Amino acid sequence: MATITSQSLGELLKRLYASWEIEQLVNLTYPILADCAKKGSAQLGGSGFCFPVRLRAAEGHAYITESQDLPPGQETLVKQAVVTPTIQAGVVQLSGLSMSVSSGNAMAFAKAFDENVQQTIEAMSAYKEGAFFRDSTGQLATFVTDPDGALTTFTMSDVGHLREGMVVDVVDTNLSTHHNDAVTITGVDWVNKTITTDVPIAAAAAAGDFIYLAGSQVAGTAATAKEPLGLEASLLGTGTYLGIDRSVDSNWQASVQAANAFLDETLLLQARTRITQSTGIPIQAMAGRFAVVTHPMQCDILFKLAIPRIRYSGNDRFDLGNSDNVYFGNVPFKTSYNAPTDKAYVGDWQCSQTLFTPNGELHIDTEYNGSALKWVATKDVGLVFVKEYCQFVVKRPNAFVRFTNLTEAAR
Numbered sequence: 001m002a003t004i005t006s007q008s009l010g011e012l013l014k015r016l017y018a019s020w021e022i023e024q025l026v027n028l029t030y031p032i033l034a035d036c037a038k039k040g041s042a043q044l045g046g047s048g049f050c051f052p053v054r055l056r057a058a059e060g061h062a063y064i065t066e067s068q069d070l071p072p073g074q075e076t077l078v079k080q081a082v083v084t085p086t087i088q089a090g091v092v093q094l095s096g097l098s099m100s101v102s103s104g105n106a107m108a109f110a111k112a113f114d115e116n117v118q119q120t121i122e123a124m125s126a127y128k129e130g131a132f133f134r135d136s137t138g139q140l141a142t143f144v145t146d147p148d149g150a151l152t153t154f155t156m157s158d159v160g161h162l163r164e165g166m167v168v169d170v171v172d173t174n175l176s177t178h179h180n181d182a183v184t185i186t187g188v189d190w191v192n193k194t195i196t197t198d199v200p201i202a203a204a205a206a207a208g209d210f211i212y213l214a215g216s217q218v219a220g221t222a223a224t225a226k227e228p229l230g231l232e233a234s235l236l237g238t239g240t241y242l243g244i245d246r247s248v249d250s251n252w253q254a255s256v257q258a259a260n261a262f263l264d265e266t267l268l269l270q271a272r273t274r275i276t277q278s279t280g281i282p283i284q285a286m287a288g289r290f291a292v293v294t295h296p297m298q299c300d301i302l303f304k305l306a307i308p309r310i311r312y313s314g315n316d317r318f319d320l321g322n323s324d325n326v327y328f329g330n331v332p333f334k335t336s337y338n339a340p341t342d343k344a345y346v347g348d349w350q351c352s353q354t355l356f357t358p359n360g361e362l363h364i365d366t367e368y369n370g371s372a373l374k375w376v377a378t379k380d381v382g383l384v385f386v387k388e389y390c391q392f393v394v395k396r397p398n399a400f401v402r403f404t405n406l407t408e409a410a411r
Contacts, residue, residue: 030129032336036293036349048084049391053242055079056249081242085389086228088128090120092384099380113384120386123163127213130161130338131227132392138226140168141211144193149203153196156211159188160338162195167214170205175217179205182214191410231345234394235402242393250278254347254397258405263298263344268328271346271401278398279348283331286348292328294344296335297409299326342408347400 043050055078060071094116100109130140142157156162162185170180179202187196216226235254238246246253255274259267272283283290303326326333331346394400 030125030336030338032293032334033125033129033132035334036132036291048082049393050080050082051393051395052078053081053244053395054251055244056251081244081393083229083242083391083393085391086226088124088388088390090124090386092116092120092386093381094384095381097380097382117384117386124386124388126163126338127161128228128388128390129336131230133232133336133339133343134161134227134230135232136227136229138212138216139210140213141195143170143201143205143207143209143211146207147201147203147205150200152198152200153194154201155192155194157193158340159190159193159195160341162188162211164188168211169214169217170201171210171212171217172205173208173210175210178217179209228390228392229394230392231394231402234392235345235347235397235400241397246397251396251398254394255401257401257403259403260405260407262407262409263294263302263403265328267344267403268292268331268346271403272329272331274401275347275399279396281348281399283329286350287330289348289350290346291332291334291349292344292346293334293336293339293349295339295341295409296337297341298344298406299333299335301409302328341410342404342406344403344406345400346403348396 054076057076062071064070092113094109094113096112097109100107140161141159144155144157145151147154162168164185164187166185167182168185169178170183171178180199183201184198185195186198189195212226234241235256236246237253237256240246241252244252255271255278257267257270261267276282
């Protein structure tokens with residue numbers, strides 16, 4: 001039998017798997033990440049990604065006659081913003097390489113590796129796209145029912161980001177006390193918003209407590225950002241963003257509107273008007289940049305119930321499953337099943353960026369404890385570490401309107 005080492009395993013897989021295929025897989029599986037999160041001008045250096053931002057400054061321009069002096073010069077303040085990337089890691093465990101090599105069919109193991117790594121990447125990508133819409137805290141759901149120490153089925157605020165088989169921690173509202181660690185979700189009821197767990201939740205837990213991915217919220221410490229900055233953290237009208245005070249620099253204030261209705265034509269027209277007023281850019285000048293992002297069910301309600309479909313499609317065949325063919329006033333819709341069912345985001349997505357390492361968005365890491373490929377020779381078991389460095393940045397929040405409190409679309 002051939003001797004299997006980390007080096008021989010790595011050389012075999014390098015010949016059969018290219019890092020660009022992983023990035024391509026991410027974009028094909030979740031195209032909204034490629035469509036809306038543009039790769040921009042950020043550069044990696046020092047403690048994180050650096051990019052220029054323009055802060056509030058007086059503008060000097062006026063109509064003058066030929067003999068008049070020029071308008072007084074004004075100083076524009078520009079500084080570098082720095083954002084630290086977050087890291088997402090996944091692990092794939094495989095066995096059987098020795099058997100493959102000894103049987104003369106090492107390609108069988110390579111195929112197993114390929115398929116299992118792809119499944120892991122797809123799961124990581126789904127989580128990442130969910131994080132794109134969240135508030136960066138890492139909170140996945142909130143308990144609505146109050147556990148009594150014996151229950152294993154619970155009503156949650158939302159189950160959109162929870163999956164069967166996910167291992168989670170139950171964390172108190174103080175964000176430092178752990179009631180349960182490493183609980184496995186064994187079932188998800190999408191209609192009734194309930195989950196089933198493999199063990200009862202501690203009696204000390206209560207309605208309002210949170211679910212985090214297991215190990216992502218360190219016990220006994222104050223809450224810190226556990227995910228990349230998402231739209232819920234980026235598109236606010238108040239507070240501080242990337243160290244910039246929104247109350248001082250209005251370019252960093254997004255327009256937030258509580259809709260209290262389904263998405264309709266009036267809300268979309270209001271959003272277009274607000275963005276033009278706050279930025280000075282007409283929608284016609286945002287071709288290829290401006291889009292509406294929401295859950296497919298919100299899009300379905302708008303175009304099937306609120307708007308006569310033939311008015312926009314030109315025929316009686318209208319495929320809502322292909323959001324690239326859905327428009328409102330030449331503005332395309334982009335939909336995601338990971339988007340909130342009661343929110344919508346309208347804006348200039350050229351201002352949004354996914355920050356990434358020079359090695360690519362997602363890759364088989366070569367720096368995890370010295371090697372991405374670990375092999376336990378006596379057990380014929382290998383571990384592959386997949387790691388992504390990522391951060392989302394909205395560089396001009398005033399070019400967005402975030403609708404909240406939409407009537408929740410049923411899944």
